[in-house]
Amino acid sequence: MSLRQRLAIIGSQFKKNADQPVELSSSRQLSSEQQKSLPQKSLPQTTVTYAVWILGALAAVLLVVSLADGGDGREKFLQLLVGGIALGSIYALLSFGFVIVYKATGVFNLAQGGFVLLGTYLAYQFYVDWGWIFGLALAATVIVMAAVGAGIERVVMRKMLTKPTFTAIMVTLAILIVLEQITRSIWNSPGLVLAAPWGTGRIQPGGVTIRYLDFWTVGFTFVLLGAFFLFFRYSRLGLGMRATAFDREVASAQGVRVGLSFALSWAIAAAVATVAGVLLTSRSGGALTPAVGYVALRAFPAMILGGLDSTGGAVAGGVIIGVAEVMVQGYVDVDWLGESFETVVPYLVMLPILLWRPHGLFGTKAVERV
Amino acid sequence: MQVKKASARSNLRTQFLPGWDARVAVLAVVVLVALLPVLLDSPFWMNVLVTAGAYSGAAIGLNLLTGYTGQVSLGHAAFLTIGGYAAGYFGASQGWPLVLWLGMGALCGAIVGGLLGPFALRVKGDYLVVVSLALLFITSHVVENWDSVTGGHDGISVSKAPLAIGPIDFGNLRLFGMEFSREEGLFYLAWLLVGIFAVIARNIVRSRPGRALQAIRDRDTAAEVLGVSSARYKIAAFVLSSSMAATAGGVIAVAQRFLTPNEPLAELFISIQFVAIIVVGGVATIYGSVVGAVLLVALPEVIKEYTHWFDFQVPFFDRPLVSSSGLDRGLFNPGSFSNLLFGLLLVGFLILWPRGIAGWMQSLRTLLRRKT
Amino acid sequence: MTSTELRIENVSFAVGGISILENVNLTVRPGELMGIIGPNGAGKSSLFNCISGIYMPTAGRISLAQQTLTGLSPVAVARRGIARTFQNLALFENLNVTDNLMLGRHRLMKTGFATAAFWFGRARREEVIHRQACSELVDLLGLGAAANLPVGLLPYGAQKRVELGRALAASPDVLLLDEPVAGMNIDETEQMATIIGSIHQQLNITIILVEHDVHMVVGLADRICAINFGQVVTVDEPQAVVSHPTVIEAYLGSEWS
Ligand SMILES: Nc1ncnc2c1ncn2[C@@H]1O[C@H](COP(=O)(O)OP(=O)(O)OP(=O)(O)O)[C@@H](O)[C@H]1O
Ligand SMILES: [Mg+2]
Numbered sequence: 001m002s003l004r005q006r007l008a009i010i011g012s013q014f015k016k017n018a019d020q021p022v023e024l025s026s027s028r029q030l031s032s033e034q035q036k037s038l039p040q041k042s043l044p045q046t047t048v049t050y051a052v053w054i055l056g057a058l059a060a061v062l063l064v065v066s067l068a069d070g071g072d073g074r075e076k077f078l079q080l081l082v083g084g085i086a087l088g089s090i091y092a093l094l095s096f097g098f099v100i101v102y103k104a105t106g107v108f109n110l111a112q113g114g115f116v117l118l119g120t121y122l123a124y125q126f127y128v129d130w131g132w133i134f135g136l137a138l139a140a141t142v143i144v145m146a147a148v149g150a151g152i153e154r155v156v157m158r159k160m161l162t163k164p165t166f167t168a169i170m171v172t173l174a175i176l177i178v179l180e181q182i183t184r185s186i187w188n189s190p191g192l193v194l195a196a197p198w199g200t201g202r203i204q205p206g207g208v209t210i211r212y213l214d215f216w217t218v219g220f221t222f223v224l225l226g227a228f229f230l231f232f233r234y235s236r237l238g239l240g241m242r243a244t245a246f247d248r249e250v251a252s253a254q255g256v257r258v259g260l261s262f263a264l265s266w267a268i269a270a271a272v273a274t275v276a277g278v279l280l281t282s283r284s285g286g287a288l289t290p291a292v293g294y295v296a297l298r299a300f301p302a303m304i305l306g307g308l309d310s311t312g313g314a315v316a317g318g319v320i321i322g323v324a325e326v327m328v329q330g331y332v333d334v335d336w337l338g339e340s341f342e343t344v345v346p347y348l349v350m351l352p353i354l355l356w357r358p359h360g361l362f363g364t365k366a367v368e369r370v
Numbered sequence: 371m372q373v374k375k376a377s378a379r380s381n382l383r384t385q386f387l388p389g390w391d392a393r394v395a396v397l398a399v400v401v402l403v404a405l406l407p408v409l410l411d412s413p414f415w416m417n418v419l420v421t422a423g424a425y426s427g428a429a430i431g432l433n434l435l436t437g438y439t440g441q442v443s444l445g446h447a448a449f450l451t452i453g454g455y456a457a458g459y460f461g462a463s464q465g466w467p468l469v470l471w472l473g474m475g476a477l478c479g480a481i482v483g484g485l486l487g488p489f490a491l492r493v494k495g496d497y498l499v500v501v502s503l504a505l506l507f508i509t510s511h512v513v514e515n516w517d518s519v520t521g522g523h524d525g526i527s528v529s530k531a532p533l534a535i536g537p538i539d540f541g542n543l544r545l546f547g548m549e550f551s552r553e554e555g556l557f558y559l560a561w562l563l564v565g566i567f568a569v570i571a572r573n574i575v576r577s578r579p580g581r582a583l584q585a586i587r588d589r590d591t592a593a594e595v596l597g598v599s600s601a602r603y604k605i606a607a608f609v610l611s612s613s614m615a616a617t618a619g620g621v622i623a624v625a626q627r628f629l630t631p632n633e634p635l636a637e638l639f640i641s642i643q644f645v646a647i648i649v650v651g652g653v654a655t656i657y658g659s660v661v662g663a664v665l666l667v668a669l670p671e672v673i674k675e676y677t678h679w680f681d682f683q684v685p686f687f688d689r690p691l692v693s694s695s696g697l698d699r700g701l702f703n704p705g706s707f708s709n710l711l712f713g714l715l716l717v718g719f720l721i722l723w724p725r726g727i728a729g730w731m732q733s734l735r736t737l738l739r740r741k742t
Numbered sequence: 743m744t745s746t747e748l749r750i751e752n753v754s755f756a757v758g759g760i761s762i763l764e765n766v767n768l769t770v771r772p773g774e775l776m777g778i779i780g781p782n783g784a785g786k787s788s789l790f791n792c793i794s795g796i797y798m799p800t801a802g803r804i805s806l807a808q809q810t811l812t813g814l815s816p817v818a819v820a821r822r823g824i825a826r827t828f829q830n831l832a833l834f835e836n837l838n839v840t841d842n843l844m845l846g847r848h849r850l851m852k853t854g855f856a857t858a859a860f861w862f863g864r865a866r867r868e869e870v871i872h873r874q875a876c877s878e879l880v881d882l883l884g885l886g887a888a889a890n891l892p893v894g895l896l897p898y899g900a901q902k903r904v905e906l907g908r909a910l911a912a913s914p915d916v917l918l919l920d921e922p923v924a925g926m927n928i929d930e931t932e933q934m935a936t937i938i939g940s941i942h943q944q945l946n947i948t949i950i951l952v953e954h955d956v957h958m959v960v961g962l963a964d965r966i967c968a969i970n971f972g973q974v975v976t977v978d979e980p981q982a983v984v985s986h987p988t989v990i991e992a993y994l995g996s997e998w999s
Contacts, residue, residue, distance in 0.1 A: 108499050110444075159721055164587075165496055166442045170649060171720050173444075173642050177713030185702045185710075294635050300500045308495075338515025347504035351489050354501065358493045367757050368494075370591050370787075370796060370828060570859040577858040577865055578844075578851050585834045585845050592832035595794050596912060597820035597849035606855055654836070 075207045080330040086214040088322020089221035093276040094299035095314040097269035103245040104265035111172040114179030117293030119145045119274025124194040149270025150263040195286040301350035307363020321346045407554035416553040422667040423560030424621040429647045429659035430567045431614030437653035439607040440587030445502030447640035448509040449479045449612045453619025461531025479616025487605035510634040525630035528623045646716040652728025670708035746772045746915040753802030763972045775949045777963030785972040786952045795819040825914035827905045835894035843876040846911025899930040916948045
């Protein structure tokens with residue numbers, strides 16, 4: 001049996017909403033009536049449902065603002081939408097990184113903020129300080145950071161696999177601090193600038209300004225995420241990672257190198273964090289500040305919103321959170337809410353979700369095995 | 371007969387402290403703490419010890435939540451802040467007496483904890499990490515913007531908060547014909563609270579509710595089939611830990627005399643510091659919380675006071691590790707060096723000695739027992 | 743004594759489109775020791791999980807003394823007097839043996855945070871009374887020497903006994919035992935069988951025993967229920983069940999005599 005076939009079996013046995021019900025080893029069959037009554041492919045269905053809802057809501061708002069405020073209202077709305085999607089795709093990258101690590105190891109990885117920080121400053125080092133061309137500098141940074149991520153997993157987090165998750169989470173906190181202090185001490189002069197080469201150009205279709213930066217942000221994000229989705233779907237390593245996420249023991253019994261999967265998940269998290277950090281810095285005009293690392297923490301709500309075990313959900317959650325934040329910034333002007341209220345919006349969006357659907361919009365509710 | 375003996379032995383375990391050695395140690399610490407203000411003649415270190423006391427109290431709270439219940443919170447600093455502003459508003463601005471404003475701080479912490487807890491703790495999983503992060507950001511936002519209570523960006527003075535319980539005024543303490551300074555008075559207040567919290571926490575963990583918390587930490591499903599409602603106990607632990615932190619926050623506020631809003635990131639760092647405190651001291655031990663707090667509060671001060679210890683050339687980088695002459699000449703400045711140490715201590719202990727200093731003491735005890 | 747009859751009526755359970763239990767019907771009489779046997783993956787543990795409220799049956803009803811259990815949380819089920827052990831140990835590893843047993847008594851105690859914090863009269867009195875009860879259990883299970891050790895440090899066989907003790911400490915009306923002798927050697931198995939037998943006789947509680955050691959089940963059980971592929975094959979006197987052709991074919995094998 002090829003690896004892919006084996007993984008398909010592992011997958012359909014352990015994934016809650018498998019595409020087709022596969023016989024268990026004990027040749028249990030479903031009656032045809034039962035098969036009909038069961039929700040088939042319910043995960044894609046929810047995804048589609050929510051996507052329709054979200055698009056519908058946006059369209060409705062668009063209609064309302066254009067009716068209420070005419071062309072100006074529509075322009076403002078679309079302008080904010082563009083900004084929101086651009087910010088949201090950065091959140092999407094970050095929450096994708098969270099989900100990858102969570103699925104593989106069951107741990108909320110707070111060190112992600114440290115990866116954003118170190119990655120961004122490293123990109124500065126290659127691009128500005130050493131004067132490499134941007135593409136090369138970015139690629140080099142991503143590779144170095146992926147190695148850093150995998151290294152940390154191998155050396156530190158691997159020891160935490162057998163420990164309770166709350167212990168592992170505390171370790172990721174420690175890594176966050178160590179990475180932050182190391183970065184601060186290496187690049188401790190203020191006023192560093194990482195001006196990515198997409199410059200300040202913009203286009204203005206229909207009165208809506210779209211910066212080149214926004215194109216690059218969204219483009220980069222989706223090419224990168226698309227590549228990862230293909231990787232998980234078709235490559236041997238990617239399938240191994242999925243199998244590990246379904247069930248560590250079974251995957252390992254089936255010959256998947258689970259250790260490699262864990263290391264890869266950390267490598268991917270560190271790599272996407274780096275790209276997100278560079279894009280974030282560009283959004284704030286290129287000025288480097290250590291605070292960039294903590295924006296990553298604003299992507300946590302995106303992960304909760306989308307679903308802890310759903311990479312697609314993570315991306316959707318990121319975009320929703322980004323749009324919500326920018327919309328609030330653009331429209332909500334209520335005195336008693338205080339200044340820069342938008343910075344807490346991601347968290348406020350997250351809280352009701354936790355009560356209503358703690359496993360997130362696109363996540364699956366795990367049935368505990370005892 | 372044998373049954374009798376065994377039961378007598380385990381009934382003994384209902385006592386407050388397990389062995390004579392623990393009792394001697396606690397007694398020694400109590401005497402030392404009582405005498406310290408008389409022995410130590412340094413307002414600076416007295417102040418550090420006030421903070422250490424308040425941090426110990428808050429750390430006992432976090433240990434109940436993290437060490438005993440297995441829930442990581444990044445929001446502990448937010449509760450210190452809430453307690454601090456409660457001291458500023460109810461104590462300094464409204465002039466309520468000590469017991470009332472301190473109690474009000476505890477109540478505010480408990481209320482916020484009780485409101486927020488259900489979001490994170492109703493279900494299984496480590497959701498508290500994320501929800502407490504939300505709390506950090508929301509608290510900072512509220513503190514910066516609720517001018518009428520918190521003073522907004524300008525901050526609020528806490529120095530006028532009354533410090534007297536009846537005839538005992540911690541701001542101007544006189545005992546046995548001795549006069550104590552404000553720091554020394556606050557030292558007694560802070561460590562009195564540590565004592566109270568320690569007794570409360572110890573009583574809880576050795577009886578029914580405390581066992582339930584530990585059961586949830588170890589195996590939540592098994593706990594539930596025995597009738598332990600994990601949601602309710604986790605929320606209760608969070609409320610208790612929050613109100614302890616808020617009370618400690620009030621003490622820190624009066625010691626600092628003035629409160630200004632912290633960046634959320636600074637608050638996050640303080641919260642992580644608390645996690646480091648309980649890990650280094652020993653998770654799921656009460657005295658470990660105190661040991662950890664004293665060590666880690668003193669650490670940055672020691673580094674600042676004795677910078678020259680670390681002022682040596684680092685090979686390869688050709689710079690001193692921490693420079694005692696020019697701050698940015700060193701590889702690290704004293705502040706970031708101590709932050710780095712926090713991180714390294716946290717990882718190091720979690721991997722090498724997950725039971726912290728309390729674990730060392732335990733090993734030492736068994737070693738000594740075996741010898742005799 | 744009220745009749746603590748446990749009724750399982752038409753219970754089905756499925757996860758992600760895979761049916762695990764189908765139309766299970768079983769009535770366990772008060773004070774009866776019901777054995778459950780069946781091949782790996784038959785759904786024995788899942789049935790226990792449905793009874794304890796860990797799994798929510800997709801159809802059917804479970805009731806104890808005519809009161810419905812289906813839909814209740816595990817906590818609520820425990821309060822009705824059902825205690826259980828787990829197939830793969832689920833002990834509180836960092837707590838000592840006595841504390842594990844004391845958690846069994848959780849539902850019989852009342853002390854809350856406030857009373858505990860200040861160690862008022864009741865907290866102390868309750869603690870002493872229940873510790874007494876636990877220490878008797880500890881001796882009954884032959885764990886006296888280990889009473890104050892963290893259970894994580896005990897050998898496997900002892901841990902299994904602690905888990906039984908923890909369930910017993912709850913003074914249950916119904917006791918569910920999921921493979922209590924799995925992985926034990928002959929001596930340990932014998933000891934455990936003796937303990938279970940004497941519990942059954944002396945305490946007169948209803949016991950449901952899932953076990954692959956069929957000799958032991960036949961020796962102890964009043965009746966046996968055989969399950970295969972999530973369905974009940976037969977419920978009958980032990981000898982009748984082990985000579986049932988389907989049971990022999992699906993589970994026992996032809997060497998069984
Ligand atoms: N939460 C769950 N999610 C998915 N499948 C499950 C779940 N619980 C049980 N199953 C499946 O249901 C079937 C029955 O499992 P169960 O544990 O009840 O069997 P069992 O009779 O106890 O077997 P054993 O003798 O091996 O203990 C198995 O195929 C198992 O994989
Ligand atoms: Mg089983």
